[in-house]
Amino acid sequence: MGLHIGIDLGGTNVRVASVLENGEVDEMMQEPTEAEQGPKYTIEKIIRMIESVAGDQSIEGIGIGAPGPLDPHRGVILAPPNLPGWDEVPIVDHLKNHFQTTIKLNNDANAAALAEARFGGGKGYESVFYITVSTGVGGGLVINGRVFNGAQGYAGEIGNMILNPHGYQYSNLNKGALESYSSGTAMAERFSDQFGKYGAAEDVFELVSQGNEKAQRIVDEAIDYLAMGIANITHIINPEVFVIGGGVMNAGELIWVPLRDRLEDYVYPGLVEHIHLEPAALSGEAGVIGAALLTQQ
Protein backbone atom coordinates (compact mmCIF):
# COMPACT_ATOMS: atom_id res chain seq x y z
CA MET A 1 0.00 0.00 0.00
CA GLY A 2 1.39 3.36 -1.04
CA LEU A 3 0.74 6.79 0.39
CA HIS A 4 -2.37 8.89 -0.04
CA ILE A 5 -1.33 12.49 -0.54
CA GLY A 6 -3.66 15.41 0.04
CA ILE A 7 -2.98 18.93 -1.20
CA ASP A 8 -4.89 21.89 0.19
CA LEU A 9 -4.16 24.72 -2.22
CA GLY A 10 -5.36 27.96 -0.67
CA GLY A 11 -4.98 31.58 -1.66
CA THR A 12 -2.45 32.16 1.12
CA ASN A 13 -0.88 28.80 1.95
CA VAL A 14 -0.52 25.43 0.35
CA ARG A 15 -0.39 22.31 2.51
CA VAL A 16 0.70 18.85 1.49
CA ALA A 17 0.11 15.86 3.74
CA SER A 18 0.14 12.10 3.74
CA VAL A 19 -3.10 10.83 5.25
CA LEU A 20 -3.60 7.43 6.89
CA GLU A 21 -6.47 4.98 6.28
CA ASN A 22 -8.19 6.18 9.45
CA GLY A 23 -8.19 9.77 8.24
CA GLU A 24 -5.35 10.96 10.41
CA VAL A 25 -2.66 13.21 9.03
CA ASP A 26 0.67 11.39 9.11
CA GLU A 27 3.09 14.01 7.80
CA MET A 28 2.27 17.56 6.73
CA MET A 29 4.17 20.48 5.20
CA GLN A 30 2.98 24.03 4.67
CA GLU A 31 4.40 26.79 2.48
CA PRO A 32 3.10 30.15 1.25
CA THR A 33 1.21 29.72 -2.03
CA GLU A 34 2.69 32.81 -3.71
CA ALA A 35 -0.01 32.54 -6.36
CA GLU A 36 1.15 35.84 -7.83
CA GLN A 37 4.35 34.14 -9.03
CA GLY A 38 2.18 32.22 -11.47
CA PRO A 39 0.95 28.64 -11.60
CA LYS A 40 4.23 27.14 -12.87
CA TYR A 41 6.14 28.44 -9.84
CA THR A 42 3.58 27.19 -7.32
CA ILE A 43 3.09 23.82 -9.01
CA GLU A 44 6.85 23.20 -8.96
CA LYS A 45 6.81 24.04 -5.26
CA ILE A 46 3.96 21.56 -4.74
CA ILE A 47 5.91 18.86 -6.60
CA ARG A 48 8.91 19.39 -4.28
CA MET A 49 6.61 19.27 -1.24
CA ILE A 50 5.04 15.98 -2.40
CA GLU A 51 8.50 14.49 -2.96
CA SER A 52 9.56 15.64 0.47
CA VAL A 53 6.48 14.23 2.24
CA ALA A 54 6.63 10.94 0.32
CA GLY A 55 10.37 10.36 0.70
CA ASP A 56 11.12 6.98 -0.85
CA GLN A 57 7.61 5.58 -0.29
CA SER A 58 5.40 4.87 -3.27
CA ILE A 59 2.36 7.07 -3.84
CA GLU A 60 -1.05 5.47 -4.30
CA GLY A 61 -3.02 8.58 -5.07
CA ILE A 62 -2.86 12.38 -5.01
CA GLY A 63 -5.84 14.66 -4.44
CA ILE A 64 -5.95 18.42 -4.73
CA GLY A 65 -8.49 20.67 -3.07
CA ALA A 66 -8.42 24.15 -4.65
CA PRO A 67 -10.59 27.26 -4.74
CA GLY A 68 -13.32 27.24 -7.40
CA PRO A 69 -14.33 27.63 -10.07
CA LEU A 70 -12.62 24.55 -11.41
CA ASP A 71 -13.46 21.57 -13.56
CA PRO A 72 -13.11 18.35 -11.56
CA HIS A 73 -13.70 16.20 -14.66
CA ARG A 74 -10.85 17.72 -16.69
CA GLY A 75 -8.68 18.51 -13.66
CA VAL A 76 -8.41 22.17 -14.60
CA ILE A 77 -8.41 25.23 -12.33
CA LEU A 78 -10.45 28.01 -13.98
CA ALA A 79 -9.78 31.63 -12.98
CA PRO A 80 -10.56 31.53 -9.18
CA PRO A 81 -10.66 34.93 -7.47
CA ASN A 82 -8.41 33.51 -4.73
CA LEU A 83 -5.64 32.56 -7.17
CA PRO A 84 -5.29 35.71 -9.29
CA GLY A 85 -3.81 35.08 -12.71
CA TRP A 86 -4.51 31.34 -12.65
CA ASP A 87 -6.54 30.97 -15.79
CA GLU A 88 -7.32 27.49 -17.16
CA VAL A 89 -4.49 25.72 -15.30
CA PRO A 90 -4.44 21.96 -16.00
CA ILE A 91 -2.91 21.14 -12.61
CA VAL A 92 -3.73 17.43 -12.79
CA ASP A 93 -1.86 17.06 -16.10
CA HIS A 94 1.12 18.98 -14.69
CA LEU A 95 1.34 16.65 -11.70
CA LYS A 96 0.85 13.58 -13.89
CA ASN A 97 4.07 14.47 -15.69
CA HIS A 98 5.86 13.85 -12.39
CA PHE A 99 3.81 11.20 -10.61
CA GLN A 100 2.48 8.06 -12.28
CA THR A 101 -0.55 7.64 -10.08
CA THR A 102 -4.22 8.57 -9.85
CA ILE A 103 -4.59 12.33 -9.41
CA LYS A 104 -7.89 14.11 -8.73
CA LEU A 105 -8.89 17.75 -8.40
CA ASN A 106 -11.93 19.07 -6.63
CA ASN A 107 -12.91 22.30 -4.96
CA ASP A 108 -11.87 22.95 -1.39
CA ALA A 109 -15.39 22.83 0.03
CA ASN A 110 -16.06 19.45 -1.60
CA ALA A 111 -12.77 18.10 -0.23
CA ALA A 112 -13.68 19.30 3.28
CA ALA A 113 -17.17 17.85 2.84
CA LEU A 114 -15.69 14.46 2.00
CA ALA A 115 -13.40 14.50 5.05
CA GLU A 116 -16.23 15.57 7.36
CA ALA A 117 -18.54 12.92 5.89
CA ARG A 118 -16.03 10.11 6.36
CA PHE A 119 -14.26 11.04 9.59
CA GLY A 120 -15.89 14.17 11.03
CA GLY A 121 -19.32 15.48 11.96
CA GLY A 122 -21.03 13.45 9.22
CA LYS A 123 -19.50 10.09 10.08
CA GLY A 124 -22.06 7.29 9.91
CA TYR A 125 -24.58 9.23 7.80
CA GLU A 126 -25.44 8.28 4.19
CA SER A 127 -26.07 11.77 2.84
CA VAL A 128 -24.10 14.67 4.27
CA PHE A 129 -24.41 18.32 3.34
CA TYR A 130 -21.36 20.24 4.48
CA ILE A 131 -21.61 24.02 4.87
CA THR A 132 -18.73 26.36 5.54
CA VAL A 133 -19.52 29.84 6.84
CA SER A 134 -16.34 31.82 6.61
CA THR A 135 -15.18 34.71 4.41
CA GLY A 136 -17.72 33.27 1.98
CA VAL A 137 -20.39 30.61 2.27
CA GLY A 138 -19.75 27.34 0.47
CA GLY A 139 -20.75 23.75 0.67
CA GLY A 140 -20.45 20.24 -0.59
CA LEU A 141 -22.70 17.21 -0.84
CA VAL A 142 -21.48 13.70 -0.09
CA ILE A 143 -23.72 10.73 -0.84
CA ASN A 144 -22.66 7.26 0.26
CA GLY A 145 -19.09 8.43 0.85
CA ARG A 146 -18.67 10.10 -2.55
CA VAL A 147 -18.68 13.76 -3.50
CA PHE A 148 -21.72 14.62 -5.60
CA ASN A 149 -20.19 17.18 -7.98
CA GLY A 150 -23.21 17.79 -10.15
CA ALA A 151 -23.11 17.89 -13.92
CA GLN A 152 -20.69 20.82 -14.23
CA GLY A 153 -19.22 20.72 -10.72
CA TYR A 154 -21.52 23.40 -9.27
CA ALA A 155 -23.23 21.24 -6.65
CA GLY A 156 -22.72 22.83 -3.24
CA GLU A 157 -22.27 26.39 -4.57
CA ILE A 158 -24.83 27.50 -2.04
CA GLY A 159 -23.32 30.94 -1.46
CA ASN A 160 -25.13 31.93 -4.66
CA MET A 161 -28.56 30.66 -3.55
CA ILE A 162 -31.15 33.44 -3.95
CA LEU A 163 -33.04 34.16 -0.74
CA ASN A 164 -34.21 37.69 -1.32
CA PRO A 165 -34.53 39.18 -4.80
CA HIS A 166 -34.59 42.66 -3.28
CA GLY A 167 -31.62 42.02 -1.01
CA TYR A 168 -27.95 42.91 -0.80
CA GLN A 169 -25.71 42.37 -3.78
CA TYR A 170 -22.14 41.17 -3.63
CA SER A 171 -19.45 40.94 -6.27
CA ASN A 172 -20.49 38.38 -8.90
CA LEU A 173 -23.18 36.70 -6.81
CA ASN A 174 -26.92 36.89 -7.24
CA LYS A 175 -28.77 39.75 -5.59
CA GLY A 176 -29.89 38.59 -2.15
CA ALA A 177 -27.74 35.47 -2.24
CA LEU A 178 -27.01 33.53 0.96
CA GLU A 179 -23.39 34.67 1.03
CA SER A 180 -24.42 38.35 0.98
CA TYR A 181 -26.16 37.83 4.31
CA SER A 182 -24.46 35.06 6.27
CA SER A 183 -20.77 35.21 5.39
CA GLY A 184 -18.15 36.77 7.62
CA THR A 185 -17.59 39.37 4.92
CA ALA A 186 -21.29 40.27 4.90
CA MET A 187 -21.33 40.66 8.67
CA ALA A 188 -18.20 42.81 8.52
CA GLU A 189 -19.84 45.02 5.90
CA ARG A 190 -22.99 45.44 8.01
CA PHE A 191 -20.72 46.29 10.96
CA SER A 192 -18.99 48.99 9.04
CA ASP A 193 -22.37 50.39 7.86
CA GLN A 194 -23.74 50.41 11.40
CA PHE A 195 -20.72 51.45 13.43
CA GLY A 196 -18.80 53.51 10.87
CA LYS A 197 -15.56 51.61 11.37
CA TYR A 198 -13.95 48.41 10.26
CA GLY A 199 -14.74 45.24 12.19
CA ALA A 200 -14.66 41.52 11.48
CA ALA A 201 -17.36 38.97 12.28
CA GLU A 202 -15.60 38.29 15.61
CA ASP A 203 -16.02 41.93 16.59
CA VAL A 204 -19.74 41.68 15.90
CA PHE A 205 -20.03 38.60 18.12
CA GLU A 206 -17.92 40.27 20.81
CA LEU A 207 -20.40 43.16 20.91
CA VAL A 208 -23.32 40.74 20.96
CA SER A 209 -21.91 39.03 24.03
CA GLN A 210 -21.79 42.50 25.64
CA GLY A 211 -25.48 42.98 24.91
CA ASN A 212 -25.15 45.41 22.00
CA GLU A 213 -28.46 45.52 20.15
CA LYS A 214 -27.21 46.81 16.82
CA ALA A 215 -24.67 43.99 16.67
CA GLN A 216 -27.39 41.53 17.70
CA ARG A 217 -29.47 42.59 14.70
CA ILE A 218 -26.55 41.92 12.36
CA VAL A 219 -26.12 38.43 13.79
CA ASP A 220 -29.87 37.76 13.80
CA GLU A 221 -30.07 38.56 10.11
CA ALA A 222 -27.05 36.40 9.23
CA ILE A 223 -28.48 33.45 11.17
CA ASP A 224 -31.98 33.95 9.78
CA TYR A 225 -30.70 33.69 6.22
CA LEU A 226 -28.47 30.73 7.04
CA ALA A 227 -31.54 28.96 8.47
CA MET A 228 -33.49 29.73 5.28
CA GLY A 229 -30.63 28.32 3.21
CA ILE A 230 -30.61 25.13 5.27
CA ALA A 231 -34.40 24.85 4.93
CA ASN A 232 -34.15 25.24 1.16
CA ILE A 233 -31.50 22.52 0.91
CA THR A 234 -33.76 20.33 3.05
CA HIS A 235 -36.73 20.87 0.75
CA ILE A 236 -34.59 20.13 -2.29
CA ILE A 237 -32.57 17.08 -1.22
CA ASN A 238 -33.32 16.43 2.47
CA PRO A 239 -29.84 15.22 3.49
CA GLU A 240 -29.51 13.07 6.60
CA VAL A 241 -27.22 15.57 8.29
CA PHE A 242 -25.82 19.08 7.87
CA VAL A 243 -22.24 19.50 9.02
CA ILE A 244 -21.47 23.17 9.53
CA GLY A 245 -18.01 24.63 9.90
CA GLY A 246 -15.99 27.72 9.06
CA GLY A 247 -14.73 30.59 11.21
CA VAL A 248 -18.13 32.22 11.78
CA MET A 249 -19.45 29.03 13.42
CA ASN A 250 -16.78 29.34 16.10
CA ALA A 251 -19.05 31.88 17.81
CA GLY A 252 -20.50 28.82 19.54
CA GLU A 253 -23.91 28.99 21.17
CA LEU A 254 -24.35 32.62 20.07
CA ILE A 255 -24.92 31.19 16.63
CA TRP A 256 -25.94 27.53 17.11
CA VAL A 257 -28.83 28.10 19.51
CA PRO A 258 -30.66 30.73 17.43
CA LEU A 259 -29.84 28.84 14.21
CA ARG A 260 -31.71 25.73 15.38
CA ASP A 261 -34.47 27.98 16.61
CA ARG A 262 -34.96 29.85 13.33
CA LEU A 263 -34.80 26.65 11.31
CA GLU A 264 -37.91 25.38 13.10
CA ASP A 265 -39.90 28.17 11.47
CA TYR A 266 -38.84 27.19 7.98
CA VAL A 267 -39.39 23.45 7.67
CA TYR A 268 -42.52 21.32 7.79
CA PRO A 269 -43.44 20.62 11.44
CA GLY A 270 -43.02 16.85 11.06
CA LEU A 271 -39.49 17.36 9.86
CA VAL A 272 -38.10 19.61 12.60
CA GLU A 273 -36.99 16.90 15.00
CA HIS A 274 -35.28 14.95 12.21
CA ILE A 275 -32.96 17.68 10.99
CA HIS A 276 -29.49 17.05 12.30
CA LEU A 277 -27.09 19.95 12.49
CA GLU A 278 -23.58 18.93 13.51
CA PRO A 279 -20.52 21.10 13.98
CA ALA A 280 -17.57 20.32 11.72
CA ALA A 281 -15.09 18.19 13.65
CA LEU A 282 -11.83 18.28 11.71
CA SER A 283 -11.27 22.04 11.84
CA GLY A 284 -8.33 23.24 9.75
CA GLU A 285 -7.34 19.77 8.61
CA ALA A 286 -10.55 18.87 6.78
CA GLY A 287 -9.25 20.33 3.51
CA VAL A 288 -6.04 18.35 3.34
CA ILE A 289 -7.62 15.12 4.66
CA GLY A 290 -10.49 15.42 2.18
CA ALA A 291 -8.06 16.07 -0.68
CA ALA A 292 -6.29 12.79 0.14
CA LEU A 293 -9.67 11.03 0.06
CA LEU A 294 -10.51 12.28 -3.45
CA THR A 295 -8.75 9.30 -5.05
CA GLN A 296 -10.44 6.88 -2.65
CA GLN A 297 -14.11 7.49 -3.46
Add this chain to the structure above:
Amino acid sequence: MGLHIGIDLGGTNVRVASVLENGEVDEMMQEPTEAEQGPKYTIEKIIRMIESVAGDQSIEGIGIGAPGPLDPHRGVILAPPNLPGWDEVPIVDHLKNHFQTTIKLNNDANAAALAEARFGGGKGYESVFYITVSTGVGGGLVINGRVFNGAQGYAGEIGNMILNPHGYQYSNLNKGALESYSSGTAMAERFSDQFGKYGAAEDVFELVSQGNEKAQRIVDEAIDYLAMGIANITHIINPEVFVIGGGVMNAGELIWVPLRDRLEDYVYPGLVEHIHLEPAALSGEAGVIGAALLTQQ
Protein backbone atom coordinates in the same frame (compact mmCIF):
# COMPACT_ATOMS: atom_id res chain seq x y z
CA MET B 1 -41.97 -12.40 -16.13
CA GLY B 2 -45.01 -11.07 -14.28
CA LEU B 3 -46.76 -7.74 -14.63
CA HIS B 4 -45.61 -4.40 -13.29
CA ILE B 5 -48.59 -2.56 -11.91
CA GLY B 6 -48.65 1.20 -11.38
CA ILE B 7 -51.23 3.00 -9.28
CA ASP B 8 -51.72 6.74 -9.58
CA LEU B 9 -53.79 7.68 -6.56
CA GLY B 10 -55.02 11.24 -6.99
CA GLY B 11 -57.47 13.38 -5.05
CA THR B 12 -60.07 13.03 -7.82
CA ASN B 13 -59.30 9.84 -9.72
CA VAL B 14 -57.33 6.68 -9.19
CA ARG B 15 -55.71 4.94 -12.14
CA VAL B 16 -54.31 1.44 -12.24
CA ALA B 17 -52.21 0.24 -15.17
CA SER B 18 -49.92 -2.52 -16.25
CA VAL B 19 -46.76 -1.03 -17.71
CA LEU B 20 -44.43 -2.73 -20.18
CA GLU B 21 -40.63 -2.94 -19.99
CA ASN B 22 -40.32 -0.10 -22.50
CA GLY B 23 -42.42 2.21 -20.32
CA GLU B 24 -45.60 1.93 -22.37
CA VAL B 25 -48.95 1.53 -20.69
CA ASP B 26 -50.43 -1.84 -21.63
CA GLU B 27 -53.82 -1.79 -19.90
CA MET B 28 -55.26 1.02 -17.80
CA MET B 29 -58.39 1.55 -15.69
CA GLN B 30 -59.61 4.73 -14.07
CA GLU B 31 -62.21 5.25 -11.33
CA PRO B 32 -63.17 8.17 -9.08
CA THR B 33 -61.10 8.08 -5.89
CA GLU B 34 -64.01 8.93 -3.56
CA ALA B 35 -61.47 9.67 -0.83
CA GLU B 36 -64.29 10.96 1.39
CA GLN B 37 -65.58 7.38 1.71
CA GLY B 38 -62.47 6.63 3.74
CA PRO B 39 -59.29 4.72 2.97
CA LYS B 40 -60.79 1.25 3.41
CA TYR B 41 -63.38 1.88 0.70
CA THR B 42 -60.86 3.27 -1.80
CA ILE B 43 -58.24 0.61 -1.10
CA GLU B 44 -60.78 -2.15 -1.70
CA LYS B 45 -61.64 -0.46 -4.98
CA ILE B 46 -57.93 -0.37 -5.89
CA ILE B 47 -57.59 -4.08 -5.09
CA ARG B 48 -60.48 -4.87 -7.47
CA MET B 49 -58.92 -2.68 -10.15
CA ILE B 50 -55.56 -4.46 -9.80
CA GLU B 51 -57.27 -7.85 -10.05
CA SER B 52 -59.14 -6.68 -13.11
CA VAL B 53 -56.04 -5.30 -14.88
CA ALA B 54 -53.93 -8.36 -14.00
CA GLY B 55 -56.54 -10.98 -14.90
CA ASP B 56 -54.87 -14.36 -14.47
CA GLN B 57 -51.33 -13.06 -15.05
CA SER B 58 -48.86 -13.08 -12.16
CA ILE B 59 -47.80 -9.74 -10.68
CA GLU B 60 -44.11 -8.95 -10.34
CA GLY B 61 -44.41 -5.66 -8.51
CA ILE B 62 -46.90 -2.95 -7.52
CA GLY B 63 -46.03 0.72 -7.11
CA ILE B 64 -48.26 3.47 -5.76
CA GLY B 65 -47.82 7.16 -6.43
CA ALA B 66 -49.87 9.20 -3.95
CA PRO B 67 -50.10 12.81 -2.76
CA GLY B 68 -47.70 13.73 0.04
CA PRO B 69 -46.90 13.88 2.80
CA LEU B 70 -46.19 10.18 3.04
CA ASP B 71 -43.47 7.90 4.34
CA PRO B 72 -41.95 5.89 1.49
CA HIS B 73 -39.86 3.80 3.89
CA ARG B 74 -42.83 2.56 5.96
CA GLY B 75 -45.31 2.66 3.07
CA VAL B 76 -47.68 4.93 4.97
CA ILE B 77 -49.81 7.81 3.67
CA LEU B 78 -49.77 10.63 6.24
CA ALA B 79 -52.63 13.17 6.23
CA PRO B 80 -52.35 14.63 2.68
CA PRO B 81 -54.54 17.70 2.02
CA ASN B 82 -55.69 16.04 -1.23
CA LEU B 83 -57.03 12.93 0.54
CA PRO B 84 -59.04 14.43 3.41
CA GLY B 85 -59.45 12.07 6.35
CA TRP B 86 -56.61 9.78 5.30
CA ASP B 87 -54.46 9.87 8.38
CA GLU B 88 -51.57 7.41 8.80
CA VAL B 89 -52.87 4.91 6.25
CA PRO B 90 -50.51 1.90 5.83
CA ILE B 91 -51.53 1.33 2.22
CA VAL B 92 -48.57 -0.94 1.43
CA ASP B 93 -49.48 -3.30 4.27
CA HIS B 94 -53.13 -3.33 3.16
CA LEU B 95 -52.16 -4.34 -0.37
CA LYS B 96 -49.66 -6.90 0.92
CA ASN B 97 -52.55 -8.74 2.53
CA HIS B 98 -53.87 -9.38 -0.97
CA PHE B 99 -50.83 -9.53 -3.21
CA GLN B 100 -47.68 -11.48 -2.37
CA THR B 101 -45.26 -9.30 -4.25
CA THR B 102 -42.99 -6.28 -3.84
CA ILE B 103 -45.08 -3.17 -3.15
CA LYS B 104 -43.67 0.37 -2.96
CA LEU B 105 -45.18 3.74 -2.14
CA ASN B 106 -43.79 7.10 -3.13
CA ASN B 107 -45.20 10.54 -3.72
CA ASP B 108 -46.77 11.38 -7.06
CA ALA B 109 -44.09 13.89 -8.06
CA ASN B 110 -41.32 11.35 -7.39
CA ALA B 111 -43.16 8.73 -9.43
CA ALA B 112 -43.57 11.16 -12.33
CA ALA B 113 -39.90 12.14 -11.97
CA LEU B 114 -38.87 8.51 -12.28
CA ALA B 115 -40.98 7.98 -15.41
CA GLU B 116 -39.68 11.16 -17.04
CA ALA B 117 -36.09 10.24 -16.13
CA ARG B 118 -36.34 6.76 -17.62
CA PHE B 119 -38.61 7.26 -20.62
CA GLY B 120 -39.45 10.96 -20.95
CA GLY B 121 -37.67 14.32 -21.11
CA GLY B 122 -34.80 13.11 -18.90
CA LYS B 123 -34.01 9.95 -20.82
CA GLY B 124 -30.26 9.43 -21.17
CA TYR B 125 -29.29 11.81 -18.36
CA GLU B 126 -27.67 10.63 -15.12
CA SER B 127 -29.21 13.19 -12.77
CA VAL B 128 -32.69 14.50 -13.51
CA PHE B 129 -34.62 17.10 -11.57
CA TYR B 130 -38.29 16.95 -12.44
CA ILE B 131 -40.47 19.98 -11.72
CA THR B 132 -44.24 20.10 -12.01
CA VAL B 133 -45.91 23.50 -12.17
CA SER B 134 -49.58 22.91 -11.72
CA THR B 135 -52.06 23.67 -8.92
CA GLY B 136 -48.94 23.52 -6.74
CA VAL B 137 -45.24 23.31 -7.50
CA GLY B 138 -43.53 20.01 -6.78
CA GLY B 139 -40.55 18.06 -7.87
CA GLY B 140 -38.48 14.94 -7.69
CA LEU B 141 -34.83 14.05 -8.08
CA VAL B 142 -33.69 10.93 -9.91
CA ILE B 143 -30.02 9.94 -9.81
CA ASN B 144 -28.82 7.05 -11.95
CA GLY B 145 -32.37 5.87 -12.53
CA ARG B 146 -33.40 5.86 -8.87
CA VAL B 147 -35.55 8.28 -6.91
CA PHE B 148 -33.51 10.20 -4.36
CA ASN B 149 -36.04 10.45 -1.53
CA GLY B 150 -33.86 12.16 1.02
CA ALA B 151 -33.61 11.12 4.64
CA GLN B 152 -37.28 11.68 5.52
CA GLY B 153 -38.72 11.68 2.00
CA TYR B 154 -38.74 15.47 1.60
CA ALA B 155 -36.33 15.69 -1.35
CA GLY B 156 -38.05 17.51 -4.20
CA GLU B 157 -40.48 19.46 -1.97
CA ILE B 158 -39.44 22.57 -3.82
CA GLY B 159 -42.80 24.30 -3.55
CA ASN B 160 -41.69 25.26 -0.05
CA MET B 161 -38.35 26.76 -1.12
CA ILE B 162 -38.02 30.29 0.30
CA LEU B 163 -37.32 32.88 -2.36
CA ASN B 164 -38.53 36.03 -0.69
CA PRO B 165 -38.86 36.34 3.10
CA HIS B 166 -41.12 39.35 2.62
CA GLY B 167 -43.25 37.68 -0.04
CA TYR B 168 -46.68 36.13 -0.35
CA GLN B 169 -47.79 33.50 2.12
CA TYR B 170 -49.81 30.43 1.27
CA SER B 171 -51.52 27.86 3.47
CA ASN B 172 -48.86 25.90 5.36
CA LEU B 173 -45.93 26.93 3.16
CA ASN B 174 -43.09 29.27 4.00
CA LYS B 175 -43.61 32.98 3.41
CA GLY B 176 -42.35 33.80 -0.08
CA ALA B 177 -42.08 30.14 -1.10
CA LEU B 178 -41.78 29.19 -4.77
CA GLU B 179 -45.31 27.79 -4.87
CA SER B 180 -46.79 31.10 -3.68
CA TYR B 181 -45.44 32.74 -6.84
CA SER B 182 -45.24 30.21 -9.66
CA SER B 183 -48.12 27.79 -9.15
CA GLY B 184 -51.34 27.94 -11.11
CA THR B 185 -53.12 28.73 -7.85
CA ALA B 186 -50.81 31.68 -7.19
CA MET B 187 -51.39 33.06 -10.69
CA ALA B 188 -55.14 32.64 -10.25
CA GLU B 189 -54.97 34.52 -6.97
CA ARG B 190 -52.99 37.39 -8.54
CA PHE B 191 -55.58 37.43 -11.34
CA SER B 192 -58.42 37.80 -8.92
CA ASP B 193 -56.53 40.59 -7.06
CA GLN B 194 -55.84 42.46 -10.30
CA PHE B 195 -59.04 41.89 -12.24
CA GLY B 196 -61.56 41.51 -9.44
CA LYS B 197 -62.95 38.25 -10.76
CA TYR B 198 -62.10 34.60 -10.77
CA GLY B 199 -59.70 33.30 -13.41
CA ALA B 200 -57.40 30.33 -13.79
CA ALA B 201 -53.80 30.36 -15.01
CA GLU B 202 -55.08 29.72 -18.55
CA ASP B 203 -57.11 32.92 -18.42
CA VAL B 204 -54.00 34.84 -17.45
CA PHE B 205 -52.07 33.40 -20.41
CA GLU B 206 -55.02 34.07 -22.71
CA LEU B 207 -54.92 37.76 -21.73
CA VAL B 208 -51.14 37.81 -22.17
CA SER B 209 -51.50 36.55 -25.72
CA GLN B 210 -53.91 39.46 -26.30
CA GLY B 211 -51.26 41.91 -25.10
CA ASN B 212 -52.73 42.66 -21.66
CA GLU B 213 -50.01 44.26 -19.52
CA LYS B 214 -51.46 43.49 -16.10
CA ALA B 215 -51.67 39.81 -17.04
CA GLN B 216 -48.13 40.00 -18.44
CA ARG B 217 -46.86 41.21 -15.07
CA ILE B 218 -48.49 38.25 -13.32
CA VAL B 219 -46.81 35.83 -15.72
CA ASP B 220 -43.47 37.67 -15.52
CA GLU B 221 -43.44 37.34 -11.77
CA ALA B 222 -44.36 33.64 -11.84
CA ILE B 223 -41.62 32.92 -14.38
CA ASP B 224 -39.06 35.05 -12.55
CA TYR B 225 -39.54 33.06 -9.37
CA LEU B 226 -39.51 29.75 -11.20
CA ALA B 227 -36.18 30.76 -12.75
CA MET B 228 -34.82 31.63 -9.29
CA GLY B 229 -35.95 28.24 -8.00
CA ILE B 230 -34.20 26.47 -10.87
CA ALA B 231 -31.05 28.53 -10.25
CA ASN B 232 -31.10 27.58 -6.56
CA ILE B 233 -31.45 23.89 -7.37
CA THR B 234 -28.56 24.29 -9.80
CA HIS B 235 -26.34 25.87 -7.15
CA ILE B 236 -27.25 23.14 -4.67
CA ILE B 237 -27.02 19.96 -6.76
CA ASN B 238 -26.44 20.99 -10.39
CA PRO B 239 -28.47 18.24 -12.04
CA GLU B 240 -27.72 17.34 -15.65
CA VAL B 241 -31.22 18.22 -16.78
CA PHE B 242 -34.43 19.82 -15.55
CA VAL B 243 -37.59 18.23 -16.90
CA ILE B 244 -40.52 20.58 -16.43
CA GLY B 245 -44.16 19.62 -16.71
CA GLY B 246 -47.56 20.40 -15.24
CA GLY B 247 -50.52 22.31 -16.62
CA VAL B 248 -48.96 25.77 -16.36
CA MET B 249 -46.11 24.73 -18.68
CA ASN B 250 -48.65 24.05 -21.42
CA ALA B 251 -48.65 27.80 -22.11
CA GLY B 252 -45.80 26.94 -24.48
CA GLU B 253 -43.40 29.64 -25.64
CA LEU B 254 -45.21 32.26 -23.52
CA ILE B 255 -43.51 30.59 -20.58
CA TRP B 256 -40.52 28.69 -21.98
CA VAL B 257 -38.85 31.57 -23.81
CA PRO B 258 -38.87 34.05 -20.89
CA LEU B 259 -37.99 31.24 -18.45
CA ARG B 260 -34.73 30.45 -20.25
CA ASP B 261 -34.11 34.16 -20.50
CA ARG B 262 -34.55 34.91 -16.81
CA LEU B 263 -32.49 31.89 -15.79
CA GLU B 264 -29.46 33.40 -17.54
CA ASP B 265 -29.47 36.21 -15.01
CA TYR B 266 -29.34 33.85 -12.05
CA VAL B 267 -26.57 31.35 -12.75
CA TYR B 268 -22.82 31.78 -13.14
CA PRO B 269 -22.05 32.87 -16.72
CA GLY B 270 -19.98 29.75 -17.46
CA LEU B 271 -22.93 27.59 -16.53
CA VAL B 272 -25.68 29.14 -18.66
CA GLU B 273 -25.11 27.15 -21.84
CA HIS B 274 -24.94 23.88 -19.90
CA ILE B 275 -28.32 24.10 -18.20
CA HIS B 276 -30.76 21.85 -19.98
CA LEU B 277 -34.47 22.54 -19.58
CA GLU B 278 -36.65 19.92 -21.21
CA PRO B 279 -40.43 19.73 -21.35
CA ALA B 280 -42.00 16.69 -19.70
CA ALA B 281 -42.80 14.17 -22.41
CA LEU B 282 -45.20 11.65 -20.85
CA SER B 283 -47.98 14.11 -19.97
CA GLY B 284 -50.80 12.58 -17.94
CA GLU B 285 -49.32 9.09 -17.95
CA ALA B 286 -46.07 9.91 -16.11
CA GLY B 287 -47.67 9.23 -12.72
CA VAL B 288 -48.92 5.76 -13.45
CA ILE B 289 -45.83 4.75 -15.46
CA GLY B 290 -43.54 6.02 -12.72
CA ALA B 291 -45.54 4.19 -10.06
CA ALA B 292 -44.98 0.94 -11.94
CA LEU B 293 -41.24 1.71 -12.02
CA LEU B 294 -41.02 2.14 -8.23
CA THR B 295 -40.39 -1.58 -7.72
CA GLN B 296 -37.80 -1.63 -10.51
CA GLN B 297 -35.26 0.87 -9.21
